[in-house]
Amino acid sequence: xxxxxxxxxxxxxxxxxxxxxxxxxxxxxxVAAGEHVAVVGRSGSGKSTxxxxxxxxxxxxxxxxLLDGEPTDRLRARRRARLRGEVFGFVFQQFNLLPRRxxxxxxxxxxxxxxxxxxxxxxxxxxxxxxxxxxxxxxDQVPERLSGGEQQRVAIARALVRSPRVVLADEPTGAxxxxxxxxxxxxxxxxxxxxxxxxxxxTHDLSVAALADRRFRLDAGRxxxxxxxxxxxxxxxxxxxxxxxxxx
Amino acid sequence: xxxxxxxxxxxxxxxxxHKARVVLSLVGVFLAVFALTTVTALGAIVAxxxxxxxxRWGGRPATLAVTAFDTTTGAGVDAARWDAAVAxxxxxxxxxxxxxxxxxxxxxxxxxxxxxxxxxxxxxxxGPLHRIRPVHGRWLREGDRASLSPALVVNxxxxxxxxxxDLSARPTVVIGGPQPVTATVVGVVREGFDQPLVxxxxxxxxxxxxxxxxxxxxxxxxxxxxxxxVPPGQADAVMATVRNDLxxxxxxxxxxxxxTDDQGIGDSISTLRTAIRGAxxxxxxxxxxxVLNVGLVTVRQRxxxxxxxxxxxxxxARIFSAVMLESVCATALAGVAAVAxxxxxxxxxxxxxxxxxxxxxxxxxxxxxxxxxxxxxxATAVGALAGLLPAVIAVRARVIDAIRF
Numbered sequence: 001x002x003x004x005x006x007x008x009x010x011x012x013x014x015x016x017x018x019x020x021x022x023x024x025x026x027x028x029x030x031v032a033a034g035e036h037v038a039v040v041g042r043s044g045s046g047k048s049t050x051x052x053x054x055x056x057x058x059x060x061x062x063x064x065x066l067l068d069g070e071p072t073d074r075l076r077a078r079r080r081a082r083l084r085g086e087v088f089g090f091v092f093q094q095f096n097l098l099p100r101r102x103x104x105x106x107x108x109x110x111x112x113x114x115x116x117x118x119x120x121x122x123x124x125x126x127x128x129x130x131x132x133x134x135x136x137x138x139x140d141q142v143p144e145r146l147s148g149g150e151q152q153r154v155a156i157a158r159a160l161v162r163s164p165r166v167v168l169a170d171e172p173t174g175a176x177x178x179x180x181x182x183x184x185x186x187x188x189x190x191x192x193x194x195x196x197x198x199x200x201x202x203t204h205d206l207s208v209a210a211l212a213d214r215r216f217r218l219d220a221g222r223x224x225x226x227x228x229x230x231x232x233x234x235x236x237x238x239x240x241x242x243x244x245x246x247x248x
Numbered sequence: 249x250x251x252x253x254x255x256x257x258x259x260x261x262x263x264x265x266h267k268a269r270v271v272l273s274l275v276g277v278f279l280a281v282f283a284l285t286t287v288t289a290l291g292a293i294v295a296x297x298x299x300x301x302x303x304r305w306g307g308r309p310a311t312l313a314v315t316a317f318d319t320t321t322g323a324g325v326d327a328a329r330w331d332a333a334v335a336x337x338x339x340x341x342x343x344x345x346x347x348x349x350x351x352x353x354x355x356x357x358x359x360x361x362x363x364x365x366x367x368x369x370x371x372x373x374x375g376p377l378h379r380i381r382p383v384h385g386r387w388l389r390e391g392d393r394a395s396l397s398p399a400l401v402v403n404x405x406x407x408x409x410x411x412x413x414d415l416s417a418r419p420t421v422v423i424g425g426p427q428p429v430t431a432t433v434v435g436v437v438r439e440g441f442d443q444p445l446v447x448x449x450x451x452x453x454x455x456x457x458x459x460x461x462x463x464x465x466x467x468x469x470x471x472x473x474x475x476x477x478v479p480p481g482q483a484d485a486v487m488a489t490v491r492n493d494l495x496x497x498x499x500x501x502x503x504x505x506x507x508t509d510d511q512g513i514g515d516s517i518s519t520l521r522t523a524i525r526g527a528x529x530x531x532x533x534x535x536x537x538x539v540l541n542v543g544l545v546t547v548r549q550r551x552x553x554x555x556x557x558x559x560x561x562x563x564x565a566r567i568f569s570a571v572m573l574e575s576v577c578a579t580a581l582a583g584v585a586a587v588a589x590x591x592x593x594x595x596x597x598x599x600x601x602x603x604x605x606x607x608x609x610x611x612x613x614x615x616x617x618x619x620x621x622x623x624x625x626x627a628t629a630v631g632a633l634a635g636l637l638p639a640v641i642a643v644r645a646r647v648i649d650a651i652r653f
Contacts, residue, residue: 048648049648052648055559057558057559057647057648057651058647058648077563077564078563078564078565081558081561081562081563081564081566082561082563083561084558084559084560084561085560085561085562086561088559090559092556092651096552096556096651098553098556099553100265100266101261101265105261109557109560110560110561112254112257112258112560113254113557113560113561113562113566114250114254115250115251116250119250119253119254120250162561
């Protein structure tokens with residue numbers, strides 16, 4: 001049984017004129033525990049919507065989504081919120097660190113919603129996690145005083161601090177230069193693997209996608225498997241000039 | 249349990265991180281709660297002062313004055329009969345709060361010459377009944393009735409005529425008349441403005457009028473008056489009973505019973521309190537609107553952060569309570585500061601000088617506890633009300649719009 005199991009999942013949004021716009025159509029996807037999956041696609045292809053559905057931030061309008069065998073369509077809001085905190089860790093393109101909080105406070109923030117020991121030991125856990133991503137010495141710095149790469153490492157530490165079973169990363173290197181992006185992506189993949197967490201990465205950076213065990217292409221809301229660098233190259237109409245040399 | 253702690257920690261964290269915004273938003277609430285608490289406290293003290301000043305003249309609610317006249321001569325009844333009748337009445341009905349008072353002109357041999365001074369001859373119980381608090385020395389007491397030197401409580405004007413400014417020299421004064429007697433000044437009260445006046449114990453060992461109980465004699469204005477302190481709700485019934493009882497005990501006499509306490513003071517004080525409370529509530533509403541306004545602006549700026557917190561697993565209830573608690577925590581802090589400032593101000597104002605010419609209150613309410621509680625409750629309630637709308641907006645924000653992966 002896969003950890004994430006999507007069959008025929010669709011998502012439509014209602015436009016201001018009342019008509020329905022399909023964003024995702026008939027998506028089938030299985031993600032096993034500890035697996036690294038990448039989804040590539042151009043802007044507007046539905047990548048973010050797919051990530052929202054996977055992370056229980058949104059609900060599909062068609063199909064079924066089983067989370068560890070449990071249908072998600074009947075989950076009550078409170079249970080969805082709890083699962084979101086316990087099962088998923090999110091890494092955002094723009095880092096989305098809480099402003100004016102230190103790196104340690106940012107990493108500890110998800111543990112505010114944990115219970116018992118996890119909640120009570122949140123500060124210590126946060127510092128340990130920052131040590132793991134090499135930012136122990138910067139734990140008391142606010143995000144405004146950290147570089148982009150450091151901010152994303154803080155975000156990775158934050159995504160992993162509750163030991164999630166799945167890390168959902170949206171363009172995790174999108175706001176970073178090539179070298180820093182590669183370092184951050186390597187860190188993310190390694191940290192997720194050490195935690196035994198599945199990693200679902202959405203990207204248009206082909207070198208990032210190449211790190212995954214399995215790769216998919218999302219085009220006009222339809223998800224199809226991809227294999228090999230050439231296929232990856234063809235999958236994205238928008239080639240990132242930073243990665244062109246490496247994927248050609 | 250940790251969920252509740254987490255909600256408080258989150259709210260406190262928000263207050264801590266955004267100190268400047270929080271402080272600015274709370275200025276209005278601080279001022280409003282400060283004003284509300286201060287005026288409520290001052291109102292209670294002013295009311296107490298007014299109450300005591302009224303009771304100094306008319307006695308406590310309800311004070312009944314009882315007098316009796318001989319219907320044939322128009323003079324007061326025989327002192328011995330009056331004393332017996334009064335003693336019997338007080339004993340029969342178990343009346344614990346009673347005093348006797350009579351008014352006379354006394355001749356006092358002062359350094360500037362003998363002078364006639366208005367003298368109120370009272371039983372020691374008159375003081376507590378009328379909340380008289382000497383500014384120096386003490387009030388009259390039962391032991392003074394056995395003293396060979398009549399005890400006097402005088403006002404500052406009389407003490408000045410006597411050539412003293414305080415009681416450190418244990419001043420005495422000779423009371424003139426057929427049998428002069430040296431009286432001892434035991435206390436000083438602040439009343440009567442520049443006119444000298446004297447309270448004299450109703451009878452004493454060296455007093456020619458000892459047997460009369462201070463009853464009518466040369467220089468007295470009318471017969472002595474018995475004052476009874478009874479429950480206000482029973483005043484009318486007691487008046488009728490006393491009138492009938494004394495009429496039977498004193499045949500041939502006309503007995504008058506009437507209330508002397510100010511029955512309108514309660515309404516006046518109530519009106520004063522209502523007006524003060526109204527002003528405080530208006531101030532509080534204005535302060536609350538300020539907090540609400542800042543809260544609405546802030547929550548819109550925090551939508552992205554709220555979306556991120558949703559991704560951490562924050563439920564709608566948790567988001568609601570965090571935004572709400574942030575407002576409540578902040579206004580509660582403002583309330584604590586405002587109440588502390590109000591206590592400092594009220595405790596350090598020279599209220600007795602302003603309100604009662606320096607006469608200390610017999611029952612000083614201090615800083616009214618209810619004013620402090622009311623201030624805290626008002627601050628917290630304003631926080632809750634002002635946090636409600638931003639909390640609803642925060643909960644209704646669409647998470648995926650807020651995050652925008």
